[in-house]
Amino acid sequence: MLARATTFAIDGLASRRVTVEVDLRSGLPAFTIVGRGDAAVRESRERVHAALLNSGFAFPQRRITVNLAPAHLRKVGPGFDLATACGLLAASEQVPARNVDRWAVFGELSLSGELRHCRGVLAVAHGARRAGIEGLILPRVCAREAALVEGLVVAGASTLVEVASILRGGRVPDLPPVDLTAADQGDPDEQPDLSDLRGHASPIRALTIAAAGAHNLLLSGPPGTGKTMLARRLPSILPPLTRAEAIDVTGIHSVAGQLPEGGSLVRRRPLRAPHHTISSSGLVGGGTLPSPGEASLAHHGVLFLDELSEFSRSALEALRQPLEDGVVAIVRGQRTVTFPTRFQLVASTNPCPCGMAGSPRCRCSEGDMSRHRRKLSGPLLDRVDLLVHMQRPRADELGASALTTSQDVRAAVFEARERQAARLRGTGLLTNAALTPRHIRDLVHVDACGMSCLQRSYERGDLSARGHQRVLRVARTIADLAGSDGVAASHINEALGLRQHDILEGALAA
Numbered sequence: 001m002l003a004r005a006t007t008f009a010i011d012g013l014a015s016r017r018v019t020v021e022v023d024l025r026s027g028l029p030a031f032t033i034v035g036r037g038d039a040a041v042r043e044s045r046e047r048v049h050a051a052l053l054n055s056g057f058a059f060p061q062r063r064i065t066v067n068l069a070p071a072h073l074r075k076v077g078p079g080f081d082l083a084t085a086c087g088l089l090a091a092s093e094q095v096p097a098r099n100v101d102r103w104a105v106f107g108e109l110s111l112s113g114e115l116r117h118c119r120g121v122l123a124v125a126h127g128a129r130r131a132g133i134e135g136l137i138l139p140r141v142c143a144r145e146a147a148l149v150e151g152l153v154v155a156g157a158s159t160l161v162e163v164a165s166i167l168r169g170g171r172v173p174d175l176p177p178v179d180l181t182a183a184d185q186g187d188p189d190e191q192p193d194l195s196d197l198r199g200h201a202s203p204i205r206a207l208t209i210a211a212a213g214a215h216n217l218l219l220s221g222p223p224g225t226g227k228t229m230l231a232r233r234l235p236s237i238l239p240p241l242t243r244a245e246a247i248d249v250t251g252i253h254s255v256a257g258q259l260p261e262g263g264s265l266v267r268r269r270p271l272r273a274p275h276h277t278i279s280s281s282g283l284v285g286g287g288t289l290p291s292p293g294e295a296s297l298a299h300h301g302v303l304f305l306d307e308l309s310e311f312s313r314s315a316l317e318a319l320r321q322p323l324e325d326g327v328v329a330i331v332r333g334q335r336t337v338t339f340p341t342r343f344q345l346v347a348s349t350n351p352c353p354c355g356m357a358g359s360p361r362c363r364c365s366e367g368d369m370s371r372h373r374r375k376l377s378g379p380l381l382d383r384v385d386l387l388v389h390m391q392r393p394r395a396d397e398l399g400a401s402a403l404t405t406s407q408d409v410r411a412a413v414f415e416a417r418e419r420q421a422a423r424l425r426g427t428g429l430l431t432n433a434a435l436t437p438r439h440i441r442d443l444v445h446v447d448a449c450g451m452s453c454l455q456r457s458y459e460r461g462d463l464s465a466r467g468h469q470r471v472l473r474v475a476r477t478i479a480d481l482a483g484s485d486g487v488a489a490s491h492i493n494e495a496l497g498l499r500q501h502d503i504l505e506g507a508l509a510a
């Protein structure tokens with residue numbers, strides 16, 4: 001007796017249809033799974049066996065062969081358990097085989113027959129819709145995630161017994177309500193706010209410019225000056241995720257297994273702050289079945305590299321392509337998987353190993369300083385638009401009230417973003433940080449006085465050609481924050497002031 005069940009294998013951020021064929025024939029009892037499965041798929045035999053018996057079904061005492069087709073596709077993870085169990089139930093005529101054909105099934109089984117949460121449910125639901133399958137049966141805790149895909153019947157079940165009842169034509173349980181409206185930033189009271197910060201007028205200004213134009217930002221300064229504190233407040237002044245962005249972020253977090261059980265749309269712009277011991281594959285993605293790294297988990301959000309000089313050179317080098325192209329390509333055998341990586345980079349560092357560079361208390365030798373500089377002068381810093389040196393806040397500033405709140409800054413950032421979006425309509429770009437040299441030529445109009453300031457700075461040797469372009473992008477954002485159509489000398493001068501190369505003593509001369 002032969003039966004089939006349909007399920008899906010995760011492939012990058014998408015999924016591919018897998019047919020689980022179950023063949024029962026006479027002979028000595030045996031249970032074999034073939035079709036390029038990993039250890040979790042091989043172990044699935046034990047889970048399926050126990051789950052069937054513990055749910056009150058008969059386990060066929062026959063020679064059982066399960067084939068996961070197509071055989072060339074790698075199958076990884078426990079999500080194939082449910083399809084194997086349903087195929088066995090159909091082959092042994094415990095549920096009608098023609099009904100099993102109408103559904104796709106996906107989920108891990110416990111030994112007692114309960115259905116467990118699995119990663120990549122959103123990708124599976126998209127796959128089922130694209131394949132034109134009527135409905136998808138999956139663990140109830142994953143149902144809200146699958147329901148983000150419109151036009152697909154989603155049936156959440158808690159146990160194998162409930163799945164069998166649906167397959168016998170029983171009632172499909174109602175879904176918990178899913179809010180599909182545009183995402184918001186979550187409860188503002190839960191987020192760290194700029195009003196926690198004392199003093200720091202110019203770093204807050206730099207953070208505002210970075211948020212308004214999506215520019216990359218590096219904060220340098222002695223320990224305990226508030227660098228980490230400031231950087232962690234960037235998401236609080238960024239615009240909320242659009243619906244399309246929220247779906248993208250949810251898909252990535254789902255495949256990476258980072259969505260909470262019972263979770264649905266990710267509503268908050270991501271801030272990822274990996275520890276400096278992270279490997280390059282942790283940062284950009286990797287694994288036998290490639291899984292997204294921190295750079296992709298920060299897609300449409302912020303990647304915060306605290307203590308930049310402590311990250312390994314290889315990890316920082318690996319960020320070069322994601323920063324340049326907004327995607328990372330991971331090659332495994334003859335296949336390439338790509339993950340999106342459009343994040344805003346914020347980094348912090350001490351100006352020297354002891355953190356006191358420039359003050360008489362600095363204990364670093366010339367050798368320490370140059371090693372530190374060499375670590376920082378990588379390809380990564382070529383992509384930094386704003387460099388800010390943070391000093392200790394003065395005593396009177398610490399005692400005074402905060403200079404601003406996230407809500408006020410956010411309003412200015414929104415307005416500047418709207419001006420950019422209007423100017424860039426039809427180009428496919430959204431922010432000044434993404435301007436290409438051609439867009440800069442066509443869209444960034446600098447007045448004569450501003451041009452001569454920039455020229456003078458260039459002729460003095462303060463800027464490279466790349467630095468020249470970067471100043472124009474940042475100056476355009478500063479003009480947008482000021483509500484100005486043209487770029488004036490004051491905007492250029494402020495942008496020049498935010499490239500304080502000397503804070504890393506020439507390390508960033510590009």
Ligand SMILES: Nc1ncnc2c1ncn2[C@@H]1O[C@H](COP(=O)(O)OP(=O)(O)OP(=O)(O)O)[C@@H](O)[C@H]1O
Nearest residue numbers: 196197198200222223224225226227228229230393
């Ligand atoms: N400007 C400030 N206003 C209010 N509190 C501050 C400020 N700066 C620092 N603090 C306090 O000091 C603590 C440490 O700040 P933070 O961790 O941001 O320093 P840092 O510059 O990142 O230091 P390090 O270089 O050691 O990482 C904060 O949690 C906060 O309590």
Ligand SMILES: [Mg+2]
Nearest residue numbers: 227228306348
């Ligand atoms: Mg810090």
